[in-house]
Amino acid sequence: xxxxxxxxxxxxxxxxxxxxxxxxxxxxxxxxxxxxxxxxxxxxxxxxxxxxxxxxxxxxxxxxxxxxxxxxxxxxxxxxxxxxxxxxxxxxxxxxxxxxxxxxxxxxxxxxxxxxxxxxxxxxxxxxxxxxxxxxxxxxxxxxxxxxxxxxxxxxxxxxxxxxxxxxxxxxxxxxxxxxxxxxxxxxxxxxxxxxxxxxxxxxxxxxxxxxxxxxxxxxxxxxxxxxxxxxxxxxxxxxxxxxxxxxxxxxxxxxxxxxxxxxxxxxxxxxxxxxxxxxxxxxxxxxxxxxxxxxxxxxxxxxxxxxxxxxxxxxxxxxxxxxxxxxxxxxxxxxxxxxxxxxxxxxxxxxxxxxxxxxxxxxxxxxxxxxxxxxxxxxxxxxxxxxxxxxxxxxxxxxxxxxxxxxxxx
Amino acid sequence: xxxxxxxxxxxxxxxxxxxxxxxxxxxxxxxxxxxxxxxxxxxxxxxxxxxxxxxxxxxxxxxxxxxxxxxxxxxxxxxxxxxxxxxxxxxxxxxxxxxxxxxxxxxxxxxxxxxxxxxxxxxxxxxxxxxxxxxxxxxxxxxxxxxxxxxxxxxxxxxxxxxxxxxxxxxxxxxxxx
Numbered sequence: 001x002x003x004x005x006x007x008x009x010x011x012x013x014x015x016x017x018x019x020x021x022x023x024x025x026x027x028x029x030x031x032x033x034x035x036x037x038x039x040x041x042x043x044x045x046x047x048x049x050x051x052x053x054x055x056x057x058x059x060x061x062x063x064x065x066x067x068x069x070x071x072x073x074x075x076x077x078x079x080x081x082x083x084x085x086x087x088x089x090x091x092x093x094x095x096x097x098x099x100x101x102x103x104x105x106x107x108x109x110x111x112x113x114x115x116x117x118x119x120x121x122x123x124x125x126x127x128x129x130x131x132x133x134x135x136x137x138x139x140x141x142x143x144x145x146x147x148x149x150x151x152x153x154x155x156x157x158x159x160x161x162x163x164x165x166x167x168x169x170x171x172x173x174x175x176x177x178x179x180x181x182x183x184x185x186x187x188x189x190x191x192x193x194x195x196x197x198x199x200x201x202x203x204x205x206x207x208x209x210x211x212x213x214x215x216x217x218x219x220x221x222x223x224x225x226x227x228x229x230x231x232x233x234x235x236x237x238x239x240x241x242x243x244x245x246x247x248x249x250x251x252x253x254x255x256x257x258x259x260x261x262x263x264x265x266x267x268x269x270x271x272x273x274x275x276x277x278x279x280x281x282x283x284x285x286x287x288x289x290x291x292x293x294x295x296x297x298x299x300x301x302x303x304x305x306x307x308x309x310x311x312x313x314x315x316x317x318x319x320x321x322x323x324x325x326x327x328x329x330x331x332x333x334x335x336x337x338x339x340x341x342x343x344x345x346x347x348x349x350x351x352x353x354x355x356x357x358x359x360x361x362x363x364x365x366x367x368x369x370x371x372x373x374x375x376x377x378x379x380x381x382x383x384x385x386x387x388x389x390x391x392x393x394x395x396x397x398x399x400x401x402x403x404x405x406x407x408x409x410x411x
Numbered sequence: 412x413x414x415x416x417x418x419x420x421x422x423x424x425x426x427x428x429x430x431x432x433x434x435x436x437x438x439x440x441x442x443x444x445x446x447x448x449x450x451x452x453x454x455x456x457x458x459x460x461x462x463x464x465x466x467x468x469x470x471x472x473x474x475x476x477x478x479x480x481x482x483x484x485x486x487x488x489x490x491x492x493x494x495x496x497x498x499x500x501x502x503x504x505x506x507x508x509x510x511x512x513x514x515x516x517x518x519x520x521x522x523x524x525x526x527x528x529x530x531x532x533x534x535x536x537x538x539x540x541x542x543x544x545x546x547x548x549x550x551x552x553x554x555x556x557x558x559x560x561x562x563x564x565x566x567x568x569x570x571x572x573x574x575x576x577x578x579x580x581x582x583x584x585x586x587x588x589x
Contacts, residue, residue, distance in 0.1 A: 284505050290497055328462075410452040 008407060010255045012396040016247060018387040026383040033377010040370045047364045053109070053118035054360040055370055058352050059378035060106040061211055062235065064160065065228075066382070067102045069236020070095025071167035072200060075193035078170075078186075083405030084263055087255045089397055091243050093174055094390040095236070096167035101385060103160035110156060110211065114149065119360060123147045123217035139218050147217060152210055159207045166196040174397050181399040204229050212352075215359030219297045223282035228355075230275035234317070235348040237268045238341040243386070245338045252395055258332040259409045265331040268341065272321040276314070300358040305365050313354050316347035349375060414582045415557040417443065419543055420570035421550045421577040425451050428551040431573035432457055435555070440566060443554040446546035465523060472522025473515050480514030481507060540585040550576075 040052030070092040077085045113119030122140070127133030129141045140147065170189055177185035205225020213224050221227075241264050247253055286294045301310045320343055330336040357365050397403065422428040425447065432454075435442055442458060445451075454460075484507045488494070493501035528534055546552045555566055557580070567578050 280508065284508065287505055288497065288499070408452060 008255070010396070010407070012255075012398040012403075013394050014252060014396075015394055016250075016252055016387070016391045018391040022250075022383070022387065026380045026387070029376045029380020030384060031380075032373055033375075033380060036369055036373020036377060040374075047361065048370070050118045051361045051364065051366055052370055052374070053113045053116075054356055055374040056109045057113060057119055057211075057360075058349070058356050059374050060102075060109040061356075062349065062352055063378050063382055064099070064102040064106045065232040066236050066239050067095050067099035067167070068163050068200075068204075069232050070240070071099055071163060071170065071196070072233065073236060073240065074170050075166070075196045075200070078189045078193035079197055081190070081402070083402035084260060084409040086400045086402040086406035087396055088240075088244055088253070088260055088406075089174065089400065090390065090393065090395050091240055091247070092236075093171045094386045095239065095243075097171045097389045098382070098385045099167040100164040102382075103164045106211075107156055107160060111153065114152070120152075120214060120217075122359070123214060124149060143217065147214060152214075155206065155210055159203045162199055162203075163196075166192065166199075170196070174400075175393055177397060177399045178394060183401060185399075186401050204232070212355050215356060216297065216300075218293065221282050221286070221294070221297070223278055223285075227275070227278045227282055230271060230278050231348050231351050234268065234271045234275050235345055237264060237271060238344045238348075240264065241268060241337060241341040242345070243390075245334045245341075247390075247395075248334070255396065255407055258334070259411050260406070261334060261337055262328075262332050262411055263409075265325055265337050265340075268337075268344065269321055269325040269331070272317060272325075272344065276318040279314070279318075300362070301354060303358075303363070305363060306354065306358055309350060309354055313347070313350050316343060317351060320344075320347070415563070415580040416584055417542065417581045418555045418557050418560075418563065418566055418570075419579040419581060420553040420555070420566075420573075420575040421543065421545065421579065422553070422574060423550065423576050424574065425449075425551050427574035428553060429454070429457065431553055431570055431575060434569045434573050435553070435566070438565065438569060440555060440560050440562075440569070443556045444542075446541075446543060446552040446554070448547055448549065448551070451551075465526060468526040469519050469523050472526075473519035475522070476515035476518030477511055479518065480511040483514070484510055542581070542585060543579070544586060 037052060037056065040048055040055070043049055043052075073085075073092040074089065074096055076082075077089060110119070114124055117125065123143070125135060127135035128137045129144050130136055131141070169192060173185040173189045173192070205228070208225050208228035209220075212228065213220065241261065244253065244256060244261070244264070248256060283298065286298060300306065321340055324336065324340045324343075325331050353371075400406075420428075420431055422431060428445070428447070429451070432442060432445070436457075445454060445458060447454070485502065488507075489501040499506070532540060541547070542554055543550065543552045553570070553575075557563065560566060563580075570578050
């Protein structure tokens with residue numbers, strides 16, 4: 001039976017050369033970010049300092065989420081024993097390898113923000129939990145069992161630490177597979193991924209309650225964790241798509257074609273709809289029941305300074321992908337897909353902005369050099385770290401058991 | 412010979428069948444259709460099969476579902492029996508979204524299934540129309556219209572060269588299960 005007498009002459013050993021304009025741009029980005037953050041943090045105006053912290057939290061969280069989404073993508077492929085993605089697995093792998101660094105950066109931001117009272121001051125201030133203090137807040141005091149400094153920091157370390165360890169081992173197993181061959185690494189990755197998905201699925205909602213939802217400690221929503229997960233997954237997929245298309249444009253990854261991009265694009269499309277579903281589920285229940293302690297969240301976001309952004313969020317993250325990716329020929333064209341992925345990446349920055357800013361800087365919202373500079377800095381850092389990681393190993397996992405299937409993927 | 416309507420080349424291997432398609436096409440022999448027990452990647456492109464128009468039907472049924480779902484809600488909630496729920500206006504769009512969405516999905520899915528069955532003559536009670544029963548088991552079939560392509564010896568030799576294990580000359584288009 002000659003079912004597999006296809007011939008290909010791909011160079012699976014090729015490595016990405018991270019040099020030239022891409023490297024310079026990423027380093028310039030980091031420099032811009034450092035300057036913007038330094039100006040913001042050293043400012044004598046405390047509102048400016050708080051705004052910088054809010055932006056650091058936004059981008060630190062976004063950075064960690066995108067890297068974690070890389071690890072989630074990896075684990076999902078192993079658990080579902082997917083064949084189509086085997087040829088492009090090195091890109092989410094590089095993102096997952098950067099997760100430990102991203103986690104440390106986010107932990108430093110969260111810790112500094114907490115102890116300098118620039119972030120989380122809604123539940124971390126003197127006397128909030130003391131009944132005899134004029135600052136006493138019965139609602140926050142009632143949440144003390146969960147929302148206290150040691151618990152908060154321990155959860156941050158446990159959650160991000162475990163994601164980082166899993167991401168690191170998953171990537172390492174795959175690099176080992178290149179050298180040793182055989183099914184050993186794959187089988188180990190399968191088991192590890194199943195465990196990781198269970199831990200990840202149960203802890204990311206709590207992680208987002210801690211990191212973002214607790215900025216407004218009076219308010220709570222059980223949908224918030226899934227809403228954050230959807231945002232994380234969409235932005236992670238958009239990042240994977242952008243890296244693949246750009247690396248392909250530079251002349252690499254010849255074995256990844258429009259069929260693989262089509263599948264990634266479908267995931268991007270589907271999970272943008274899922275994001276809207278969760279967003280709307282959270283919004284509609286609060287709107288319908290109309291309980292003041294719940295509506296306060298949306299009341300703040302409907303103040304004049306946030307309302308246009310609030311609606312723009314829905315247009316960019318729901319209407320745009322719906323119209324741009326619904327057609328097969330557009331989803332298969334790399335320029336249309338690249339445009340949509342970049343738009344969605346900006347869209348989810350706005351999404352996080354809407355989540356974080358009203359709870360931190362409130363009416364002192366801004367969109368200026370601090371916001372743009374911090375974002376550019378983190379994009380530069382992400383590009384530099386991920387691309388350096390990508391350039392250290394071959395671009396294809398040549399001993400992956402499903403690589404052959406990935407080469408013939410066609411939809 | 413003159414009563415032959417279709418020539419069927421029966422292959423045991425999908426690659427050999429693809430090879431057979433190439434050979435026939437190189438000799439300008441039109442292929443009526445191919446039947447395989449499993450999806451063969453790239454066969455649509457090779458045969459020049461046009462993309463399915465099912466998405467158009469899906470859109471139409473979906474749009475119909477949106478209109479029906481919204482009408483149902485408007486009639487029951489705002490026109491026939493308006494109720495005061497939490498002080499909200501009777502015609503309030505956010506709480507119309509879930510039902511409208513669900514009816515859209517429901518009609519879209521049912522409509523697509525119905526369209527697919529109708530187009531493929533798969534409605535209940537209908538004897539399936541198949542050209543070769545083994546195409547749903549272990550054989551890969553190339554069907555050639557015998558009246559449009561008259562050089563039957565050439566067709567047979569091309570099919571055999573490509574690896575066909577059997578060449579049939581059918582006087583009826585379909586063989587029924589009954």
